[in-house]
Amino acid sequence: MKMTGAQAIVTSLEKEGVELIFGYPGGQVLPLYDALYDCKLRHVLTRHEQGAAHAADGYARATGKVGVCFATSGPGATNLITGIATAYMDSVPMVCITGQVPLSVIGKDSFQEADITGITAPITKHNYLVKNAKDLPRVIKEAFYIARTGRPGPVVIDVPKCLMTTTIDFEYPETVRLRGYKPQAEGKAAEVEAVAQALAEAKKPLFFVGGGVINAEAAPLLRRIVKTHRIPLIGSLMGLGAIPVTDPLFLGMVGMHGTVAANRAVMECDLLVGIGVRFDDRVTGLLTRFAANARVAHFDIDRAEVNKNVVADLAVVGDLRWSLAALESAMADLAGEGGRRWEDWRLQVTRWSEEAPLSYQKSDDVIKPQSVIEEIDRQTKSEAVIVTDVGQHQMWAAQYYRFQRPRSFITSGGLGTMGYGLPAAIGAQMGQPNKSVVLISGDGSFLMNCQELATAVEHRLPLKMAILNNNVLGMVRQWQKLFFNQRYSYTRFANGGTDYVRLAEAFGATGLRAERPEEMPEVIAKALATEGPVVMDIRVCADENVLPMVPAGAPLDQMINGEVK
Numbered sequence: 001m002k003m004t005g006a007q008a009i010v011t012s013l014e015k016e017g018v019e020l021i022f023g024y025p026g027g028q029v030l031p032l033y034d035a036l037y038d039c040k041l042r043h044v045l046t047r048h049e050q051g052a053a054h055a056a057d058g059y060a061r062a063t064g065k066v067g068v069c070f071a072t073s074g075p076g077a078t079n080l081i082t083g084i085a086t087a088y089m090d091s092v093p094m095v096c097i098t099g100q101v102p103l104s105v106i107g108k109d110s111f112q113e114a115d116i117t118g119i120t121a122p123i124t125k126h127n128y129l130v131k132n133a134k135d136l137p138r139v140i141k142e143a144f145y146i147a148r149t150g151r152p153g154p155v156v157i158d159v160p161k162c163l164m165t166t167t168i169d170f171e172y173p174e175t176v177r178l179r180g181y182k183p184q185a186e187g188k189a190a191e192v193e194a195v196a197q198a199l200a201e202a203k204k205p206l207f208f209v210g211g212g213v214i215n216a217e218a219a220p221l222l223r224r225i226v227k228t229h230r231i232p233l234i235g236s237l238m239g240l241g242a243i244p245v246t247d248p249l250f251l252g253m254v255g256m257h258g259t260v261a262a263n264r265a266v267m268e269c270d271l272l273v274g275i276g277v278r279f280d281d282r283v284t285g286l287l288t289r290f291a292a293n294a295r296v297a298h299f300d301i302d303r304a305e306v307n308k309n310v311v312a313d314l315a316v317v318g319d320l321r322w323s324l325a326a327l328e329s330a331m332a333d334l335a336g337e338g339g340r341r342w343e344d345w346r347l348q349v350t351r352w353s354e355e356a357p358l359s360y361q362k363s364d365d366v367i368k369p370q371s372v373i374e375e376i377d378r379q380t381k382s383e384a385v386i387v388t389d390v391g392q393h394q395m396w397a398a399q400y401y402r403f404q405r406p407r408s409f410i411t412s413g414g415l416g417t418m419g420y421g422l423p424a425a426i427g428a429q430m431g432q433p434n435k436s437v438v439l440i441s442g443d444g445s446f447l448m449n450c451q452e453l454a455t456a457v458e459h460r461l462p463l464k465m466a467i468l469n470n471n472v473l474g475m476v477r478q479w480q481k482l483f484f485n486q487r488y489s490y491t492r493f494a495n496g497g498t499d500y501v502r503l504a505e506a507f508g509a510t511g512l513r514a515e516r517p518e519e520m521p522e523v524i525a526k527a528l529a530t531e532g533p534v535v536m537d538i539r540v541c542a543d544e545n546v547l548p549m550v551p552a553g554a555p556l557d558q559m560i561n562g563e564v565k
């Protein structure tokens, strides 16, 4: 069928089953937007391209589908960068289509020209500068395949405007043939056997669960193994929800703001089985002391992760759905002993959990930020999809919300991107229209992309937004307090900060405020009962620290306010 390049892009996206595109138009994508005008695809106009990228990312994380965003050339494309890097760090499948100046003027510093494939090379799984309109269907087919297979990630397709108006014979390829890219779904049976053998020999085994389990949709398998063998687990920030955090065998998040029990278990286990994790520095602390008494087994889809940070004694490279199924079979001999094997170890770690639970000083005078998360958890019955920004509020959300399901915690883990929350929550809510989506943000982070309130209002999203407003850049202030002699350099907002109730109202959203501890539960209840987007300005005390805390670069048993000294 004959059609223009722009129509070919749109038709290819339809063939990929795309339902939603987040984007922002401009000169070099005008023909593409013209093709959108009368097609079935739904396009959401964000108020900033960064918002479009994060919304596509939030949509992808909430649904498991590939998120799609559009931007024009030059500043439109560069505004996507933070969103692309955020998705790359957390292995989120995304396809970003950017307009480029016409082929004849590339390299001439043309109006709104930026070398976006050059700029995004280190933060994309792959990228394309398309040079021939007839390649568009194949490139789009490949881009979706690359984004969602193997270790997922963002792919950029840069399309010079002249290709969008060129007529081609459209034919959508049925298959993808890429030399040099063959994601390894199945690992080696012998590698799995070796892990099962190590488990049989271990006295103190510990599973360490990461975002890879959620990405691979392997949580049900993991839950089955844990139910049978009752091996204690810890999680990374990205792994929260893979196992219900209320399961007594789940010792909590590990690392800088991990629980005493989780960090202590790492220091004392004799076999650490990392599953879909990348052992980043916020998790390991001082690498040479991390799991120093343990053999390490590492399951991951990405061979490059093995031995990158923590040297693995055993490794299984493959899709976790394959690897965990294989592990389950390989552990069959141990199944009968599930109740008794490792009983002492299990008792020991659960005792640590009981002895040193997460805790904070309660107050009747000021709203404690942790209590806000507990109240949101109670009122949403631990069933909401929680999206966060970055800072103290993010860590409190991770610590105090009781996640039950995969894809119920959406947060920027690897890049730690302030401003991620609101647009990601919009994407998550659009991807999961029937779920209760709650954004937990900070007053600093919220302002970074608050223009997206306009998008939430335009689409009448039932999104509830809780700003833990401490009038400071809390997490940075915490470091200044603990490690810079309380020299609070530029971390307080002058003049009492922003009036978030009026900000919400200016955009047409509902704004509510809680200043006193007794008002807070009512404000949350009212927000949840109010239709459409609601911003809650919750005035929390500023002088609160996220604890426990392992100082950067210290070993995990040196926790501030942890019982392990």
Ligand SMILES: Cc1ncc(C[n+]2csc(CCOP(=O)(O)OP(=O)(O)O)c2C)c(N)n1
Binding pocket: 389, 390, 391, 392, 393, 394, 416, 417, 418, 419, 441, 442, 443, 444, 445, 446, 468, 470, 472, 473, 474, 475, 476
């Ligand atoms: C884009 C970006 N800029 C700067 C930082 C560094 N940073 C990390 S946490 C933080 C403070 C966040 O403040 P707020 O959103 O108010 O949350 P709080 O820590 O007070 O809960 C800053 C500035 C960052 N993570 N991202």
